[in-house]
Amino acid sequence: MNKLFAAFLALFLVATAPVARAQIQPVEPLDRIVAIAEDDVILQSELDRAVTQIQAQIQHNNPQQLPPMDVLRSQMLDRLIMNRLQIQRASSTGIRVTDNEVDQAIGRIAQSNNIDITQLRSALARDGVDYDDFRKQTKEQILVQRLQQRIMQGAGNVSDAEVDTLLASGNVKTGEIHLAHILIATPENASAEQIQTAKQKADDVKKQIDGGLDFAAAAIRYSNAQDALEGGDLQWRPLSALPEAFVQIAETLTPGQVSQVVRGPNGFHIIKVVDKRGGGSKQLVTEYHARHIMIPVTELVSSAEAQKTAADLRRRIVDGKEDFAKLAKEYSKDPPTANLGGDMGWFPIDRFGTAVATALGSLKANNEVSQPFQTDVGWHILQLLGKRDADRTVETQREQARELIRQRKAEDEIESTLRQFRSDSYICAVDPAYVTKERQACSGAAIKKAESK
Known part of the structure; x- marks a missing residue:
């Protein structure tokens, strides 16, 4: 599960822990505005629900960590404000989430908690969380995730020169x-x-x-x-x-x-x-040498037809003892490997995805040919040519260096952008209890405008 959904579950599925469940009580909705975040408002009922749920989570994990209620409310209000600003920015920049995508996300949340959708709805109902509100919050979290992914794209690519410089500095740690x-x-x-x-x-x-x-x-x-x-x-x-x-x-x-x-x-x-x-240790990886034949599924070739062609080719190789490489040159439609007789070179088992990895795992001896299997581009057969343990310490260090640079750029870009969002946005507190240096008191005009929406 990715980090955003993990954080989301922490707020909305603390009910899955039996100890925490008993501590969550439904909160009667209050239609009082406590803060304004640019073009949106934070209601007292929203803040109360969020505080109640995070309070239950903290008490379940370690009651000694629970801060004074005014501090907890202020921290949660900050989180709600930043979340609201990101949702507004996502919507204004054309990021959209369909109902089907929300359904799929909720399905993944239920599955990760080893329950089905019906059980999830029941758990939420027991804790006073409305299912429609849960769907809304799920949609908002997806919007925030996609906004941050878009921000990360602005961090730029990582060049080989940057990787070389970092490696030369000796600052890549294992x-x-x-x-x-x-x-x-x-x-x-x-x-x-x-x-x-x-x-x-x-x-x-x-x-x-x-x-x-x-x-x-x-x-x-x-x-x-x-x-x-x-x-x-x-x-x-x-x-x-x-x-x-x-x-x-x-x-x-x-x-x-x-x-x-x-x-x-x-x-x-x-x-x-x-x-x-x-x-500190060497990075030893099992590498596989294999070749394959790929029969694509197209508008002219159905999946059933491609599967039949792959199965026929396998029979010609296994039963008819025909040469795999020769048939690959004649029938395979994978441009990088077809002219090489289907040769894929040496690679770690997960290089080409789950389907290839599963097919490789089923082969026990060199020259054994897999059963036909399907990927998103078509049907394949694969022949194992060999296995070896390779020292990939250098390659791993380069991959680590590249990922380090990429993540630093992405985190810096997100942090800088979110700070800019806050700096550029009108944020104020209607309730005097939440006025701070960062949250000024709302003007009468701002309150009147918010109440009219």
Whole structure:
């Protein structure tokens, strides 16, 4: 499951945990506006439901992490505002989600929780979550996911020269690490005073942690990161997928230790190493040498006809002892391999997808020919020519370096864009309890306009 859907489930499927389920109570809807996010509003009922559900999740995982209710409400309001801004931007830039796509997403959510749709609806009903509202929230999460994917595309491609430079620096690490973090953010184009205020707040948070405050509880209470309500948990990640500054700090810490306050481009960080694993060994991969014949499915050739052709060719090879390579040159419609007698070269088992991997896995001896199998382009037969264990350490390091650069670019692009969204948008609080430096009090005109919609 991807990260966005995991976060979504944390908010809307805490009911699947028996302990948490008993703690969720239906909240009567209140039609009072508590905040305005550009062209949309946050209602008291929305905030109450979200707070109740995340409160149950936190209490189920670790009751000691639960912050004061006013802090929890403020953090959740920030999350709802940023979510609303992203939904508006997605819709205004032409991103659309169909009802069928929502149905498929809900099906995946139910499947990941080992229940069917009927059981999912029952679980939601028991916890006072309206199914139509659940569908709406699912659709919104897909919109946000697609918006962020579009933003990531703006980060650009990774060139071989960038990979070479990073490898030469020696900063590509192997292994994985489980981190948690707290971000005390600074505004876009922050003034010296704003930077100093953020630094003082970060220092105070670190002092409280040193004094015994649970790290996750501190993250829930103080962090400005999108994962604050999950205790700042970054989960297990390859070292190569983390910012270099985080890696350098983490290398000096043992599991359980917390870093000093660290300045970053978007504010001040406090990092905790939860655990470490792996790293330093050779990357040995089993590679396969095979060849194949592909019969495409087209407007003129049906799937049944393509399957029959593939089956006939297999019989000619297995029973008639005809030459595979010769038949591949004559019948295969795969341009890269046909003239090579279907030769696919050496490759890891997952290189060409699940169908090819399954066919390869069924072959036990060299020169054995698979049964016909289907992919999205047509029907195939495949012949195993050999297997070997290959040292792919260099290739793996290059792949890790490329992924590291790609992810850094993508995360920087998303972080910068979301900060710009917030900076460019009109955000205000109707309820005086939620007025902060980042959320000004709404003007009378803004409230009147919102209430008229």
